[in-house]
Amino acid sequence: MKKTRKLHASHINMSHGSGGKAMRDLIEDLFVSCFDNPQLNALEDQARFDLQSLQQYGERLAFTTDSYVVDPLFFPGGNIGTLAVNGTINDLAVSGAKPLYLSCGMIIEEGMPVSELREIVQSMKAAADLAGVQIVTGDTKVVPHGKGDKLFINTTGIGVIPQGIEISASRSKVGDKVIVNGYIGDHGAAILNARGDLALDVSLETDCQPLHELMSVMLAACPDLHAVRDASRGGVATVLNEFAESANVSIRLDESCIPVRNTVRGVCEILGLDALHFANEGKLVATVPADSAEALLHAMQSHPAGREAAIIGEVVEGPAGRVVIKTGFGGERILDMLVGEQLPRIC
Template sequence: MNAQSPKPSRLRDTRVTLAHGGGGRAMRDLIEEVFTDVFLPPGSEDQARLMDESLQEPGARLAFTTDSFVVTPLEFPGGDIGKLAVCGTVNDLAVGGARPLWLSAAFVIEEGTEIALLKRLVASMAREAASAGVRIVTGDTKVVGKGGCDGVFITTSGVGVIPSGREIAAPQIREGDVAIVNGVLGDHGATILAARGDLALSTPLESDCQSLNALMEAVLAAAPNTRAARDATRGGLASALNELAEEAGVTVVLEESALPLRTEVKGMCEILGLDPLYLANEGTLVVFVPEAEAEAALAAMRALPSGHDAVIVGKAVPRGTVPVVMRTAFGGQRIVDMLVGEQLPRIC
């Protein structure tokens, strides 16, 4: 049997023009060939009409989140803005205890953007959505004139279901709980910095961009009294811990010797005067569990590729004068404050 011939392209242009945002045939051809032929949303109405068995469970709650992505460059080692948009929204749902189900995706596209680039980004989104077990079910596109945006901006919103009885939130953290991270810190921020090429840095680093919903479910199964979790994106681990500690009314004591950092990330930070605790991550979370369940949580994480570098990095203690402190390798302590300003803009 002969292989099925590929469908002929409906697009005559190789780059996006303002006509592709004008509401006519050119726009329809762009949407159908680049987006809907890949995402296969249900129906053709202006809204997705959805049902899932988990919504029928007594006590189940909907979780809803939204995020915009403006990273530069659009493609980087380990990922791209499309993969990032899926992972970021899936992870925002997962760390709150939700099981992600559906995503929307809205694109703002600069005139002149290569259609081949758009197709790569959309294909990347579709692969990551399939890997995470979610569906991209609705969306929108807008085209702006040259200089109106920087290539492509993507906004994704996500809906998930929180099962009955699951309460994952910062106020649940108790004194004595331990903080666990699932992997090395700072890879995404360091990768983006190197990919911009401004500093002529050469490094084999790749972004840690990945969806963490399967990891989070494994932790919750192994450590049913898991208190809270947060993905350490902009502002890095330091900012995530400060937010959690402030809401919980505790102080978190970090152990510098336990922090999982690659030699390349540490070296880059030393050269540029950056603190790796504030570098963004896109596939790293911190979770607080009771000390008695810590080993079970670690084992569950390490059994998955997304958590094989999991390690305990700190502990919640009675509230002191600051939310987060770190015991240094020299035996002293230093304050780990919230990030002031931004170490590196356009990171996600």
């Protein structure tokens, strides 16, 4: 039997955050009807789980949270909703965890079209279903017009780490190889172009995708992954600087081995920016034992999310915390983490 739509307003107004009937209608019509699972449908103030159902996957919880403030809300290849779901899934995945449950907190600006909000919620549901996770609890706030820039989303995720997996930035070791799972900088370039400031007639699309299945493939090929992180804000350069600092090692990259699309490279050349600092929403960076690197690379390339995976450098002896890159001209330069603000509201 088809459910009767309770939300008749065309735009969000302050009553939708008041705690009364209008807010209840918003929650039931948009969120509960779309996400639709027993924990959420109970409409308690918290989601409740049987601990045994979690322990079947492993012995440790992974718990993460992130907030999303991208501008524009919709961009080629996704929107703020798909970004929020996949971004939080990936924060869990790079620890080796199996992602299971998400929360969703929304801060909505008065005047936002309900049709846009509904499309974003439906995109979140589709992304969650694709990854096999459930959105089980949440919160809604409405702020006055001009105080929220349409929509901010916070998602918190819970996953379980199987026994025997120890992935940490501090585990990077001299001799390790550095691997990325594909073209870098796609998301940052796509968002920049979607704002219309550059008026570039090029095809740029976000790389937003879940990485937990790729991580499963990687762990099957190399259970002793040392360090793995998704290269979102600050890009690959920031992640590798964090690895180098945490493990007190140096990292050397080879520019010729780093996969960058020609369109992204062109945007960087026009603006004087570096693709290694651009945000990604479907790319991870890993340091792995050298004797496992080739087998791992082949395993990654067998998965759609790792088809263009590449070994881009190695962990070396040298000044602790330093990342250097061999350039196409044969020289070397220090690759620092992102300093200051490169692109506003990128994720």
